Amino acid sequence: xxxxxxxxxxxxxxxxxxxxxxxxxxxxxxxxxxxxxxxxxxxxxxxxxxxxxxxxxxxxxxxxxxxxxxxxxxxxxxxxxxxxxxxxxxxxxxxxxxxxxxxxxxxxxxxxxxxxxxxxxxxxxxxxxxxxxxxxxxxxxxxxxxxxxxxxxxxxxxxxxxxxxxxxxxxxxxxxxxxxxxxxxxxxxxxxxxxxxxxxxxxxxxxxxxxxxxxxxxxxxxxxxxxxxxxxxxxxxxxxxxxxxxxxxxxxxxxxxxxxxxxxxxxxxxxxxxxxxxxxxxxxxxxxxxxxxxxxxxxxxxxxxxxxxxxxxxxxxxxxxxxxxxxxxxxxxxxxxxxxxxxxxxxxxxxxxxxxxxxxxxxxxxxxxxxxxxxxxxxxxxxxxxxxxxxxxxxxxxxxxxxxxxxxxxxxxxxxxxxxxxxxxxxxxxxxxxxxxxxxxxxxxxxxxxxxxxxxxxxxxxxxxxxxxxxxxx
Numbered sequence: 108x109x110x111x112x113x114x115x116x117x118x119x120x121x122x123x124x125x126x127x128x129x130x131x132x133x134x135x136x137x138x139x140x141x142x143x144x145x146x147x148x149x150x151x152x153x154x155x156x157x158x159x160x161x162x163x164x165x166x167x168x169x170x171x172x173x174x175x176x177x178x179x180x181x182x183x184x185x186x187x188x189x190x191x192x193x194x195x196x197x198x199x200x201x202x203x204x205x206x207x208x209x210x211x212x213x214x215x216x217x218x219x220x221x222x223x224x225x226x227x228x229x230x231x232x233x234x235x236x237x238x239x240x241x242x243x244x245x246x247x248x249x250x251x252x253x254x255x256x257x258x259x260x261x262x263x264x265x266x267x268x269x270x271x272x273x274x275x276x277x278x279x280x281x282x283x284x285x286x287x288x289x290x291x292x293x294x295x296x297x298x299x300x301x302x303x304x305x306x307x308x309x310x311x312x313x314x315x316x317x318x319x320x321x322x323x324x325x326x327x328x329x330x331x332x333x334x335x336x337x338x339x340x341x342x343x344x345x346x347x348x349x350x351x352x353x354x355x356x357x358x359x360x361x362x363x364x365x366x367x368x369x370x371x372x373x374x375x376x377x378x379x380x381x382x383x384x385x386x387x388x389x390x391x392x393x394x395x396x397x398x399x400x401x402x403x404x405x406x407x408x409x410x411x412x413x414x415x416x417x418x419x420x421x422x423x424x425x426x427x428x429x430x431x432x433x434x435x436x437x438x439x440x441x442x443x444x445x446x447x448x449x450x451x452x453x454x455x456x457x458x459x460x461x462x463x464x465x466x467x468x469x470x471x472x473x474x475x476x477x478x479x480x481x482x483x484x485x486x487x488x489x490x491x492x493x494x495x496x497x498x499x500x501x502x503x504x505x506x507x508x509x510x511x512x513x514x515x516x517x518x519x520x521x522x523x524x525x526x527x528x529x530x531x532x533x534x535x536x537x538x539x540x541x542x543x544x545x546x547x548x549x550x551x552x553x554x555x556x557x558x559x560x561x562x563x564x565x566x567x568x569x570x571x572x573x574x575x576x577x578x579x580x581x
Contacts, residue, residue, distance in 0.1 A: 142506060145337030146520060149345055151353040152325025156510050156520075157340045158332035160503050166237050166333030167504050169229040170244050171511040173328070174321040176301075177223040177294040177445070178359045183313050185265065185301020188221040190314050192261050194228065195219075198250040203257065206243060213239060223295055224444040225515040231504065234334045241347045248322055249351055258311040266307060269300050277378040281387065281554045288372045289389050289552045293365040293445060323354035328514050332507040362445060365391065368550045375555045383433070384455040386464050387554035392439075392545045394447035396517040403441050404526075404533045405541040406449070410439040411488035412480045412538070413472070414451055418487075421451065424471050431459045431467055444516045449545065461555060476546045479539030489530055496527050 147155040176187045197203040210217040215232035217240075230240045273279045283298050290296030300306075329348060331340045368391060395403040414421045414437030425432040437451035451472075453464050480488075499505045513523040522529075 142500060144510065144520060144524070145341075147337075147341050147344070149324065149349045151349060151351060153344070153348050153351075154328045154514065155340065155344050156328065156330045156514065157335060157337045158330070158503075158506050158510065159334075159336060160332055160506070161334050164234045164334045165231065165503070166234050166331055166335055167229065167231050167507045168237060168240050168244070169227055169330040169507050169511050170248075171328040171330065171515045172226045172321060173224075173326050173515050174357075174359060175222045175224040175226055176297065176299040177362060178321070179294070179297070179317070182305060183309060183317075184297050185299075185306045186309055186313050186317050187226055188300055189262065189265055189306070189309050190317050191219050191221045191226055191228075192265060193253055193258065193314050193318075194247055194251060196257050196261070197252045198246050199252065200246050200250070201243065206247070209243065210240065215240070221299055223299060225512060227511060227515075229504075229507070237331070237335065238343060238347070241343055245347050245351055248324065248327070248348075251318060251322075253311055253314060255311050258309075258314060262306070262309055265300070266303065269303055269306065273298070273300065274303075275380075277376060277381045277556060278385075280378070281374065281376045281556050284374045284376065285387065285389050285552045285554045288374050289391055289448070290365060292363050294362060295443070295446065319354075321357055321359070323357045324348055324351045325353040325355075326357035328511055330507045330511040332503045365446060368547075371548045372552045373555065374552060375557075377557045377559050379559045381556050381558040383457075384461055384555075384557045386453045386455070386461050386468065387556065388451040388468065389552050389554070390449040390545055390547075390550045392441075392447045392449055392550070394441045394443040394445070394516075395522075396444055397446055398441075401529065401533060401537060402541060403447070404529050405537040406447070406545060407439050407441060407492070408485060408488045408530065408533055409475065409480065409538045409541050410437060410449060411491065412484045413475055413542075414438065415488075415491075420471050420475065421453070421468065425453050425464065425467050429467055430456055431464050432456055435468075442512060442516060461557070465553070472542075472546045476539070476542040479535050479542065482535055485533070485535050485538060489533070492530050493527055 142158050142160070145157045145159075147157075149155065174187065176184070179186050195204065195206050197205070201209070207217055210230055210232065213232060213236045215230050215236065217228070217230040219226070219228040228244060230244075232240050273283060286298070287296045301309075329344055392406055393399075393403060398406070411419075413419060414435075416422065416436065417426075419436065421435045421437065425435045432453040433456045435451075435453040437449065439447060439449055441447040451468060453468055455461060455464055499509065510520070510523060514520070
């Protein structure tokens with residue numbers, strides 16, 4: 108499991124980003140130089156992306172499969188994430204459970220994650236060990252071995268993971284139920300980790316069928332960032348991955364699409380572990396892949412002004428000015444293949460009823476839809492995003508993830524690299540139009556989370572859950 112950053116370096120990153128945003132605010136927004144990315148396609152259909160970074164003799168090696176939880180057959184929810192776990196078992200060359208141990212002995216780190224649209228495996232390793240991890244990844248792309256015992260043992264692991272991450276977390280339960288109500292037809296309404304009743308029935312055959320269908324080079328993107336050249340990676344990839352045969356049956360089936368929303372929905376959950384009462388609101392909206400040109404950028408900036416951080420409209424109105432909430436915020440999940448989601452939340456201050464908080468939230472969103480945002484707010488949001496993008500360029504793993512996720516969800520290299528320019532072109536009128544179009548209550552699900560009466564005064568206010576993360580292997 109990849110270790111998180113220590114608090115002190117993280118604080119330094121935040122301070123640096125804030126200083127950069129402040130300097131951008133005082134001067135015209137600069138042109139953001141994109142990394143010198145090289146791309147190739149192997150004869151078996153595998154896409155290759157190389158991001159040279161010669162500051163240290165280290166590389167990040169990632170394999171992205173164009174398949175995720177939203178591609179699962181009906182009745183076997185969780186199989187994409189389950190297979191991700193099983194990929195660390197054995198092949199003819201690698202003994203059971205030795206994959207990560209080998210990477211660690213080489214001085215590297217590895218992990219994997221599953222999302223609705225993608226499944227990714229990655230290693231961070233010394234440059235001279237790149238060939239080894241390539242050979243290991245290419246091996247398990249086609250030579251995975253699964254015994255019945257291994258499958259049953261790992262099935263218990265993912266069921267326990269669901270208990271710890273979902274069943275023991277009222278916020279996660281509510282979020283899961285809200286997604287199920289938000290998506291009436293699209294598989295995004297099914298959790299990545301799966302429904303517990305279906306997880307308990309996942310079998311060796313389910314895993315192997317999914318593996319043989321989707322794990323193939325022509326359904327994969329190789330991303331290598333670090334102390335390499337395009338020519339070096341191209342030669343290695345052709346030699347190692349190029350030997351793996353393509354599978355013409357890997358293309359994902361068309362997914363059922365979401366009908367136009369016609370009625371607002373509400374989900375209510377009472378739980379003794381809930382801490383303080385909280386209000387949640389999700390809206391179904393386009394993603395960067397499905398939106399019209401410039402529309403996703405306008406939605407993104409609208410959400411930056413409306414709900415991102417202590418300077419946002421929502422936080423200032425509910426927490427600072429009215430004092431009805433102890434915390435408030437939200438965000439835009441726009442990095443998906445078939446559609447995106449807006450999420451807002453507010454945690455109640457002491458003795459404040461949720462209907463009062465909902466009225467206050469509605470007033471903030473209605474004002475943005477009616478009157479838009481100011482030029483000053485828009486410029487600050489653009490500068491903040493530009494600063495984040497520039498700083499992200501300095502992180503090898505973040506760069507690899509940016510290109511891998513973007514390409515796996517239907518974006519192009521040009522769209523990924525010109526994002527700062529696209530953000531910079533958005534006008535206040537376009538932000539207002541996005542708010543008027545998508546802050547429509549008929550597109551929403553409102554979630555109410557309350558503690559049971561016996562524990563209503565127990566526990567501190569819970570922070571709202573962050574944007575849903577892919578189900579990581581632990």
